[in-house]
Structures are given as C-alpha cells and as structure tokens.
Amino acid sequence: MKIAVLGGDGFVGWPTVLHLSNLGHEVHIIDNLSRRWIDTELGVQSLTPMDSIQERCRIWKQETGKTLGFHLIDIARDYYLLRDWLVEHRPDAIIHFAEQRAAPYSMKSDRHKIYTVTNNVNATHNLLTALVETDLDAHLVHLGTMGVYGYSSVGAAIPEGYLDVEITNLEGEKKAMEILYPTRPGSIYHMTKSLDQILFQFYAQNDGLRITDLHQGIVWGTHTDQTRRHPQLINRFDYDGDYGTVLNRFLIQAAIDYPLTVHGTGGQTRAFIHIQDSVRCIELALGDAPERGERVRIFNQMTETHRVRDLAELIAKMTGAKVAYLPNPRKEAAENDLVVKNDKFLALGLEPTTLAEGLLEEVVDVAKKFAHRIDRKRVPAVSAWTKDIATRVEKDPERNRLKSVS
Amino acid sequence: MKIAVLGGDGFVGWPTVLHLSNLGHEVHIIDNLSRRWIDTELGVQSLTPMDSIQERCRIWKQETGKTLGFHLIDIARDYYLLRDWLVEHRPDAIIHFAEQRAAPYSMKSDRHKIYTVTNNVNATHNLLTALVETDLDAHLVHLGTMGVYGYSSVGAAIPEGYLDVEITNLEGEKKAMEILYPTRPGSIYHMTKSLDQILFQFYAQNDGLRITDLHQGIVWGTHTDQTRRHPQLINRFDYDGDYGTVLNRFLIQAAIDYPLTVHGTGGQTRAFIHIQDSVRCIELALGDAPERGERVRIFNQMTETHRVRDLAELIAKMTGAKVAYLPNPRKEAAENDLVVKNDKFLALGLEPTTLAEGLLEEVVDVAKKFAHRIDRKRVPAVSAWTKDIATRVEKDPERNRLKSVS
Numbered sequence A, B: 001m002k003i004a005v006l007g008g009d010g011f012v013g014w015p016t017v018l019h020l021s022n023l024g025h026e027v028h029i030i031d032n033l034s035r036r037w038i039d040t041e042l043g044v045q046s047l048t049p050m051d052s053i054q055e056r057c058r059i060w061k062q063e064t065g066k067t068l069g070f071h072l073i074d075i076a077r078d079y080y081l082l083r084d085w086l087v088e089h090r091p092d093a094i095i096h097f098a099e100q101r102a103a104p105y106s107m108k109s110d111r112h113k114i115y116t117v118t119n120n121v122n123a124t125h126n127l128l129t130a131l132v133e134t135d136l137d138a139h140l141v142h143l144g145t146m147g148v149y150g151y152s153s154v155g156a157a158i159p160e161g162y163l164d165v166e167i168t169n170l171e172g173e174k175k176a177m178e179i180l181y182p183t184r185p186g187s188i189y190h191m192t193k194s195l196d197q198i199l200f201q202f203y204a205q206n207d208g209l210r211i212t213d214l215h216q217g218i219v220w221g222t223h224t225d226q227t228r229r230h231p232q233l234i235n236r237f238d239y240d241g242d243y244g245t246v247l248n249r250f251l252i253q254a255a256i257d258y259p260l261t262v263h264g265t266g267g268q269t270r271a272f273i274h275i276q277d278s279v280r281c282i283e284l285a286l287g288d289a290p291e292r293g294e295r296v297r298i299f300n301q302m303t304e305t306h307r308v309r310d311l312a313e314l315i316a317k318m319t320g321a322k323v324a325y326l327p328n329p330r331k332e333a334a335e336n337d338l339v340v341k342n343d344k345f346l347a348l349g350l351e352p353t354t355l356a357e358g359l360l361e362e363v364v365d366v367a368k369k370f371a372h373r374i375d376r377k378r379v380p381a382v383s384a385w386t387k388d389i390a391t392r393v394e395k396d397p398e399r400n401r402l403k404s405v406s
Helices: A013-022 A032-041 A052-063 A079-089 A110-134 A188-207 A246-255 A275-286 A307-321 A343-347 A355-368 A387-397 A397-405 B012-023 B034-042 B055-066 B079-087 B110-134 B186-209 B248-253 B275-286 B308-319 B342-347 B357-370 B387-395 B397-405
Strands: A002-006 A027-032 A067-071 A093-096 A139-145 A162-168 A176-178 A212-215 A217-220 A260-262 A269-274 A297-301 A304-307 A323-326 B002-006 B026-031 B066-074 B093-096 B139-145 B162-168 B174-180 B211-216 B217-222 B258-262 B267-274 B295-300 B305-308 B323-326
Touching: A002 A013, A002 A079, A002 B066, A002 B258, A013 A027, A013 A052, A013 A275, A013 B397, A027 A052, A027 A079, A052 A067, A067 A079, A067 A297, A079 A110, A079 B110, A093 A110, A093 A260, A093 A275, A093 A304, A093 B079, A110 A139, A110 B110, A139 A188, A162 B079, A162 B162, A176 A188, A188 A212, A212 A275, A217 A246, A217 A275, A217 A355, A246 A307, A246 A355, A260 A307, A269 A355, A269 B186, A275 B217, A297 A343, A304 A307, A387 A397, A387 B055, A387 B093, A397 B002, B002 B012, B002 B079, B012 B026, B012 B055, B026 B079, B034 B305, B055 B066, B079 B110, B093 B275, B110 B139, B110 B186, B139 B186, B139 B275, B186 B211, B186 B267, B211 B275, B217 B248, B217 B275, B248 B258, B248 B308, B248 B357, B267 B357, B275 B295, B275 B342, B295 B342, B305 B308, B308 B323, B308 B357, B323 B397
Parallel strands: A002 A027, A002 A093, A027 A067, A093 A139, A139 A212, A212 A297, A217 A269, A260 A323, B002 B026, B002 B093, B026 B066, B093 B139, B139 B211, B211 B295, B217 B267, B258 B323
Antiparallel strands: A162 A176, A269 A304, B162 B174, B267 B305
16 A cells, blocks of 8 residues: 555554554655754654654665655645645545643643644644545545543543434434444543544545544654664654653653653553554554545544553553652642443454553663653643643742652 | 624625614614625626615615625734724624625635635634624624535434433433534535624633624525615516526526526525515624623524425526526535424414415516526536536536526
C-alpha cells in the first residue's frame, strides 16, 4: 500500500512510519515539524537525542534499503499544497497524527488555546475536504483520544464509540437510536478531538469517506523493534510539564532522585498502551477498513488502566524514589474509575505488552541512560486549567518546599 | 445594560440592535461586514435597498436620538482587537451572530467549506477565550440552529437541548445521565453549530461562563416595529439560491410569475419564526441569564413547523403562482416529521406571529414592491451537497425546461 503519515515526525508518528515501512508499504511522511518548533518555544528537548527528520530517513534507508518520502506541508494552513500532494500521490491510506496533542500545552494561555483549536480543527477539516475534492477513496485512520469522555462517566465501561439509547417518540413508544458516545472533554486539546468526531461523522455520512478513529490511551515506552535498529532512529521521549505524560515524569524524577509528584490524591485512573502495541494497532486498523457508506469505525486503543498513585508506587518500589502529593493544576474529578472495552483490537490479534513487564526497561535503558540530559526545572507541570487554580497551585507550601530544594 | 451585538449588521443582527436600543440599552455593533462582501462575491444584493452600516446608525440616531456604536472587528481573525475591545468596554451581555449562516454557501466548494469552518469555529472560540482571558462575566447569547439535529429523529419531539439517557454501569444497574441532545448536522454550516455546542459545554464547565444557546428555526419576515421607522432602516431580504430561505425564494418566484420550485417531494418539514418574534426572543433570553457554573441554557427559538410543499401551496393560493418539482440539491431525507418543544419562550411570554397572518404583508409590501430589483437568474439553488447530486441536478429535464423559459 501507499501510505501517507501526517505528523510522521512525532512521537507515535515516527515509530508508525518505520513499522509500516518495515512491513513493505510505501510510506510518505507529511509534517510541518511543529513539534520541534514547540520544543524551541518551550526551551525543552527530547530526553533521547533526536536527529532531524531528513537524517532519520537517511539512516533508515542505509539500514534497510527502504525509502521514506518526506514532505514539509502544514496541512492546517496550506490546504492547496495538501490537495495537490494528494492529487499527485493518491495514497491508499492516510494516517492522521497531525494535531497538537498535549492537554497542558493547550491550556497554557489564550494564545495556546487558540493555536490548538485552529491547528487541530483546520488540519482535520482540510484533510477531509481535500479527500472529497480529489475524489480520493483512501482509508483515513485518525488518532483520537479516550480523554474525550472526560473520565466522569457513571461507572459504565467505555464502549467503542457508540451508545444505544432509547427515545420516546410522539406516540409514546420507545425507539432505539444509536448515537456517538457522549463526550465531556476536560481540556482544550481533548475538546478538539471531540470536535474531530463531529467532522468525521459528517463526512462519512455526506460523502461516504471511509474513516477509522482510534481512541488512544496514554502511550508509554520509547523503543519499538524498528527504532532499536540504529541509535539515530531512536524515538523522542518528552518529560517536561507540558508534553511529558505522568509516567514519563515519574521515570525522570526517579532517575534524578526527586520525589514523584502526584497531583491531587492520585486517584485519577488513566488508560495506557505501549508504543509497540500502538503501532501494531495502527497496522491492524489499516487491515480492517470500513466500507464506503459505513459509519465511522471507532476502536479503543489501550491495553490496561491504572490509578496515578498506583503508578507512582510501582515506580517508587522499583527505584527507591519517594512520593510527594501536590495540588492538581487540572480541573478534574479527584478520583475516577475507568473501565474500557478494547475487544475489537484483541479480536484482531493484539497481544499487549504490560507495564509490569516493560517498565524496568524504561527505567534502565532510557531514564537512567540519558539522565545527564535532564533539565530538572522542566519537569514540574505548570499549566493550570483556570486562573483560580493557578493561584492555588502557586501558593502551595509543599510545592514551594520542593522547588527550593530542587 | 451595555450590550455588544457581534454580527450586528446582518439579517437578524440589525433588527436585534434596533430592538435593544429602543428598549434603552447601550448597544455596540461589532461586525467585519463579511455578509456584504459575500454579496459582492456572489454578485447578488438584498432585494430591499440597504444602506451602509454607518448610514443606518446615523438615521437611527436622527430618528430616535439614540447612539449605536459600530466597531469593524473580524472576531475570527483579529483575536487581540476583540480582547482589547472587551477590556475597554466590558459589556454586560454579548449576542453572537457573527457566523457564516447559509447551508448552501457552506457546500459550494472546498474553499467555501473551509471558510465556513474556520470562520465560525474561530469566531466562537476566540470570543470564549477572550471572555476567560479578560475575566469578563458577560452573559453570552448565541444564535444556533435547530438544524443541528438533522431532521432525522426517530419521531420524538426535539427537546430544548438535553436528553436524559440510561446507561448500564459495571454493576448492571441503570443510571440516569443527562447529555446534549445528539446532533446529526446535514451541512457544513449546520455542523459548525454542532461544533459550537461542544465549545460552549467546555467553557461553561471549565470556566463557569454564562451561556445561552438559541436553536433557531428559519427566520421569515422583513420588517420589525423598529426597522419600519424609516425607509433607510429597512432590513435585508435575501432571495438568491444560497442565502435566500425557501420561503423567500417562493415569495420572489411568485412576484415574477415564475413557478415555485420545490426540491424533491417537498416533504421536508422545517421550523419557522418571524423576525419580530426572533428579536423578542433575544430580549427574553437576555432577561433570563444562567448563573455562573450552570450548564449551557438552550432554548428552541421557533414558533411553527410546515412542510415545504404546504408552504408552496399556501403561497400559490395567495398569488396564483404554479408549483414545479425539481431534484433536490441537498442530501437529506425526502420526507421528515418535525415536532419541536418551545415551552421555554412561551413560558417567558412570547406571543407568536403566525405565517398565516403575516405572509400577505411579505407578498405585498416586500416581494411585489421591490420586484423591479429582482435578478431572476439568482433565484435557483445551485449549490449541491455532493458531486453526484450536482450531476443529477444538472441533467434534470424539468430544471432545464424552466431554465430555458426564464
């Protein structure tokens, strides 16, 4: 297959590109390199030393003989470049990672909120419009997030995208209706993925586009079988307060003998998936494309759930680190349950890598190995969800105590 | 109250401005005048001769002694101008009409789809962000549309915004959950209003913004008590295939002795409201603001429903016009029922003007009076929902027969 990977220079995009290229597909990366620009803006860098995308592609060719295309296109801004590219290349499938993907970054300021909404909505919508305009029947696989549901369910398992409800009609009869599972996004970033769902529903219905939306959990792990093939193929590892996930920040804090900072009670339950499983899921989704005219196919892309404080204790036990409790900069429920259905990927043959078996590798091969590159000032999460919360967080004595010893 | 009317130069915006100014409020119009630019793009004009916004404001001052502010700001593009304006003026309420509002225009081409999404999403989101950033606790009243539900319900009455559903939790118990009534928008325009709903839900939940969303039906009628005060205060009347609603196009066709063109079977049921009732509803909504922390308050702003073919017959009877049936350029159900709850506005004191009593005035005082200004080539609806439909419409013999005699 000829496959375009939009956002193919990013954290999940890059290992996906290598995984699909290794399987024999013709892979083209389309990326505006915005993630690298945001590193520059924030003054942070990947823990793992990361080469330019052009150099990475050169090394892959050298190691495997396989060519990767790289095309610098900002799909949110340069609609006509994207359209012309699609006309010229006519890919069989398109994988769409090209969105700003950090919730804390999306909440930093008015500018960051606006950037995230404009970038993510336009990226998705330009792509959909371009597919219609070019009469291209490519299978579109989009990376969404389970976070659209906002972790505030009534304690039901999160189904794979849809919900059957009963509506009482004018004759007083109960009628079944299938609806998109109602979303309740908890950040601007998550909200844009909720907006994406509406865009997909419309274009599948009006234009018959074939779309798969993967509602992904938090991706952990750094290496895949393909990124391991050469040191210069290594994947990025974010540990800063905006882009570092809770797990990555715990790993880094442990590596520099800093307490693992849990926000609130740590009773938040999150869904996780290893990067190797993530790229495998994308392969499986590509092999299971919807028909034209079918509703959007939605998969939950995760393999296990954990409470944040349990994760902290797991890593503390593994490394001897302490745990510290700080006020939560996010506006969210202090404690939540989360049960997620992922039957579809399991049925397609996914064999999950569990945190229990993969975490030690992250501690030794990544966090400890590159500990000398850590900028400890970048680890704390500083983006607050509202101004009131920001004030409360700043005044917290425990936070200020940790700050003074760091 | 000090009130900002975003889009105050438009079809509903302008009579709203006059209505609120007449009630004694300090009213400021914020508009980028895009609707006038679109007239230029399409080569069409309002049937009623319409002065510049500056001239309209001058006449209002002359007639009533009341001052209207006019501020040329593109809220979708010029976030910082909007923010600065809010800081300077700190309005008590904001009425948000500033969106591209024609479904056929939104479906014309890739460029029009992109314009509609970018303009509408950014306008709404910039406004919400600016309210948070400036700590402004103004009541936001937004004009939405009933069309977000897509007229494909299971035959239940459209409630005012929310739906109670039952979800089976992990213990097998049924739990009640209130959700936004599921949308199924049928055009890019309607889809943007569905996106707006998600934006409102997020900002009400995260930032406590006080928001009222009015799900409006098709507005008909031209004059209000205030636009009647001087010929130069007259409201716009659109009859072209993109901006003219079905009712306006029937009125114009009758005035030029052209058959009333019904698309499809005419079995589509639509909700209607007279312009005088529309501005009254906005007044009522302003007086019924939600509390901080309350969910978005949603009203259905309509007073009656009619099938398109019944409307055609009503106007045919009144004027002697014939009715012609053409293929439908829209992708929609051929026939649909529509029952809408509008209890909230009735409870607040709305006294509807019915089509039966107001339509003759439109025929005589508007369509016939200005018939000499009609460009008959602009009446047919030409924007098709998909390329397949466009081809089918173009080949239709009845359409081509009518075209050749026009």
